[in-house]
Amino acid sequence: MGWLSTHGGDVWTLLLQHVWLAAVPLVIGLLVALPLGWAARRWRAAYPILVTTSGLLYTVPSLALFILMPLILGTRILDPINVVAAMTVYTVALLVRSVADGLGAVPEDVRAAATAMGYRGFRRLLAVDLPLAVPVLTAGLRVAAVSNVSIVSVASLIGVAQLGNLLTDGYNRAINGELITGIVACLLLALAFDWIIRGIGRALTPWTRA
Amino acid sequence: MIPTIWTWLTSAQNWVGSFGIGNRLAQHVGYSLLVVAIAAVIAIPLGLWVGHTGRGRWVVSATNAARAVPTLGLLFALALWVGPHIPGRAAFVVPSVIALVLLAIPPILAGTYAGVEAVDPAARDAAKGLGMTPRQVLARVELPCALPLLWSGLRSAVLQVIATATIAAYIGLGGLGRFLIDGLAQADYAQTAGGAILVCLLALVADGVLALVQRVVVSPGVSGRRRRRRGIILAPGKDMGHGNVAHTTRA
Amino acid sequence: MIRFDDVTKEYPGGTVAVNGLSLTIPTGQITALVGPSGCGKTTSLRMINRMIEPTRGLISIDGKGVADLDAATLRRGIGYVIQHAGLFPHRTVLDNVATVPRLLGWDRAKSRAAAQDWMERVGLSADLADRYPSQLSGGQQQRVGVARALAADPPILLMDEPFSAVDPVVRQQLQSELLRLQAELHKTIVFVTHDIDEALLLGNQVAVLRVGGILAQVARPADLLAAPADDFVADFLGHDRGIRALSFVGMPRLPLHPELxxxxxxxxxxxxxxxxxxxxxxxxxxxxxxxxxxxxxxxxxxxxxxxxxxxxxxxxxxxxxxxxxxxxxxxxxxxxxxxxxxxxxxxxxxxxxxxxx
Structure with a gap:
């Protein structure tokens, strides 16, 4: 606690940076994964291709991906965009399957009933399929969010500032207080993300609470 | 940029010697195998026990919740607090190995437990009713049926370990991570990126090998490779492939 | 002969599943246990092979109390067929059927030969042997379940609603095949069902149980229809009793008329x-x-x-x-x-x- 009391301001700045680096990829990742997941469901042949590709992307170790991003994007190694891009890749990789499986979990008779009542194509997707896929989607997002918070901290090794700096600096200078603050802050941030996403998921699916 | 990385990767002198790619690769594979073996010896029996008896489910939830701990923080904390108590060169290795084992346990445990949990209750009831002892039910029915999920948990753990072992170079572990960490410290991008490419390839190859082994050890009856031609699939436990219940936070 | 002597099964919460059941199940015949859900028919069946232990009372097979036998050994000597077949998804059909012979220590070749033989006897074509259960229809799965139960030729067969999850047409086939098999095999069969028509069709004797696990009546099907013991049994038997009873009475000698x-x-x-x-x-x-x-x-x-x-x-x-x-x-x-x-x-x-x- 002693260390935190004198460094509160720094921690706050790093925390905001961390939130930014973890949350933006979550949003972009979801927006990219939705059409891809839908496509994987819509065309039989697309499913194995998309799922395999996202699985392969997910095998890439994070530090390696951070380091290779400048090669792909043409950015500088210290640019935070590298981290955002890498985290977006992981989020998409994880969520494509969640979206596909979530849409696949919509009962066939519900879908048929919606079609029979005159819903068509895109309208049915928005009004029926997507809402019913929310629980599976939420589960995927929660995993992605908790995972992102942990991975972002690794970016301190390539010099992009966020809560991971407390871990690296605390270790390098053997300051226990700083290291513990970093771990606890990451942990709390992960739990906060988890809690918020779960809350949104519940708010969107009032029928599951009955 | 790319030509210099290519030069670094292909020059023979970078491959030989105790600091060469060959040796680093061997170290990385060696540590990863050791860690996954230790984690599997702990997590598989535990997962089977929890799944078989239905007792101690909190263990699975607790290890799942523990995944929110940042991997980097876990590595550093163990290096800082456990390292100094260990003599010699092991001071660099033991904290890393402990951290990696801790990270590898949750996906294997969750996969094993989920696999046993998902076994068709009717199959379990029939096994008992036909005269299998509890041990035979576990070994002949529950374990083989749990294999697809167990195996994908293991694959997750292997990827997690290969990735985190790279970072563990920062606290003194050998392996391919050295090229990334040392390259960053020396601002030698060719070495850093070359190392990163090697780590990616290692992860891909390891996952590919495990996918092939899965085809051999998992019965086609539960892998989903053979299914009923019409109508629904009645058997539980389909091939979960990549993204799956056992997926974990990545390092 | 299987005997229930004043058998009671009470659960910790105080729920009584079976209440003072005394029943004799004759050797070589089919005894159908029938009743509404919650009447303890499945619990009664599962106490015979000790899948459930009775709270009080004695169950014996040919004079030997089942509680004195090792549970696994006892079960290997009793065929067991359940509602959803419970086939092992990771084993081929043939290996599923060979399960009990293997457990009994028969060698692989002998077990597989026996399994092949029983597959044929329950009407499964030999080219299904290498399939996995997920590749079979519901009716085929049930047949495999029956073959698996019979593979070591046990004298007793316990069948717990074996045909209730398949469609009516297939159910009828399976019922008539069971009767055909039984005519050859003369097993002691305990058959649990909630369908009174199935009980009347298959049972040499029918035991009707009421909610709370009390035996309402045991009788041959014709006698049950002719003389229900009380209102519960009469209600449970349902309508058209006079017409349905005609299935069980002998055919009088009829004058046959020629026809142009x-x-x-x-x-x-x-x-x-x-x-x-x-x-x-x-x-x-x-x-x-x-x-x-x-x-x-x-x-x-x-x-x-x-x-x-x-x-x-x-x-x-x-x-x-x-x-x-x-x-x-x-x-x-x-x-x-x-x-x-x-x-x-x-x-x-x-x-x-x-x-x-």
């Missing part, structure tokens, strides 16, 4: 009766209304509404044949399916009334 028959392509004679039976190669095809036929009889003139009963059929089937016939004359055939004569409902009713009086 036609073949396809023939022209009905001028003095033809109102309805004539069309017979081709001895087999009845249907009735024709002679007044409606233009020239020669062809298949479009046929009325196919009448059912056909065999000479060995129950009075229920013969009565149905008579009532469903447009000519009001029921068609009877011999074992080869060849026409032997017709019967009138009124004559059958008279004989049945006389017989029952």
């Amino acid at each position: 028959t036609l073949a396809l392509g023939e022209v009905p004679p001028a003095d033809a009766p109102d309805w004539m039976l069309v017979v081709e190669g001895g087999h009845p095809l249907g009735w024709v209304r002679t007044a409606g036929v233009q020239g020669a009889v062809d298949t479009s003139d046929l009325n196919r509404s009448g059912t056909v009963a065999s000479l060995t059929a129950s009075p229920r089937e013969v009565l149905d044949a008579a009532l469903s016939s447009p000519a009001r004359r029921g068609v009877l055939v011999d074992d080869a399916g060849e026409f032997v004569g017709t019967v009138r409902a009124s004559e059958l009713a008279t004989l049945l009334e006389a017989g029952q009086a």
